[in-house]
Amino acid sequence: MNQMLRCPHDQRFSDLIRSRTGIQLPVHRRQMIESRLRPRISAVGASGFDNYLSRLFDDGLLEEELPLVIDLLTTNKTDFYRESVHFDVLVREIVPEAIRRTAPHAPRLKIWSAASSEGAEAYTTAIVLAEAQRAGQRFSYAILGTDISRRMLERAQRAIYSTEQLAPVPSELRARYTMKARAPTHAGTARIVPELRDRVQFMHLNLMDQTYSVDRDVDVIFLRNVLIYFGAEDQAAVVSRMVSHLRPGGYLMVGHSESMVVSHPHLTQHSPSIFRKT
Ligand SMILES: C[S@@+](CC[C@H](N)C(=O)[O-])C[C@H]1O[C@@H](n2cnc3c(N)ncnc32)[C@H](O)[C@@H]1O
Known part of the structure; x- marks a missing residue:
């Protein structure tokens, strides 16, 4: 089944991350997004990713969670002397x-x-x-x-x-x-x-x-x-x-x-x- 139909918040979340951070996370990368956000899903006691998104958008958790979400969604790989x-x-x-x-x-x-x-x-x-x-x-x-x-x-x-x-x-x-x-x-x-x-x-x-x-x-x-x-x-x-x-x-x-x-x-x-x- 189309994942966007399964969770109405997927696209909204992807748009929000793009507008707040510039980072493009298309909805078809849902599995990766979900796995990175797992620590937050557990921390707020959500039953799963869909439930976490509705906690963000429907229960007013968004602004509080956003910095933590950004920490988990950014790719931070770096090295000393990289591209020397x-x-x-x-x-x-x-x-x-x-x-x-x-x-x-x-x-x-x-x-x-x-x-x-x-x-x-x-x-x-x-x-x-x-x-x-x-x-x-x-x-x-x-x-x-x-x-x-x-x-x-x-x-x-x-x-x-x-x-x-x-x-x-x-x-x-x-x-x-x-x-x-x-x-x-x-x-x-x-x-x-x-x-x-x-x-x-x-x-x-x-x-x-x-x-x-x-x-x-x-x-x-x-x-x-x-x-x-x-x-x-x-x-x-x-x-x-x-x-x-x-x-x-x-x-x-x-x-x-x-x-x-x-x-x-x-x-x-x-x-x-x-x-x-x-
Ligand atoms: C892959 S690392 C690159 C680190 C370093 N510049 C290097 O080349 O090794 C990308 C960094 O960009 C940061 N980043 C992503 N979006 C950003 C934004 N909108 N504003 C500031 N930093 C951002 C991430 O948090 C991450 O630490």
């Missing part, structure tokens, strides 16, 4: 160029990880920039990480990662920029050192919002592996808002599978998945 060419370009081109541009003064780079998940992208940036400073480059930097998932933001702020998560970080840098936990309860984990944590701030931000409370002279925006979840209209709107937060000459980095969706009159392509504001 972006970090190479940052250190080999963007930093030296900024130093030349502001000479004799040292520049202060503003970096935004705009779908930061649990922070690996922001802390990888901090590690490579700290290394550039150690190598004698004169600059300072501030990193902002934002995400729609409050659960991921809490993890990012904690900055505690498992040995497996930290495996892509070269061992010498792991020794320099992470500290092993002493408590037995945290065995097998390490925390990013305070000197790097101090450079990174995390904040809740929904890319679907019409305006973002972020500076408009950002040097580099990482907007990686998030546009793929949005429809074409939302992708274009988000890219356009990102452009308005870059300083002229600033860079937008997207995931390698997302290059094709980036098109804006003020962006020129620097290389696959890297764009520059004119």
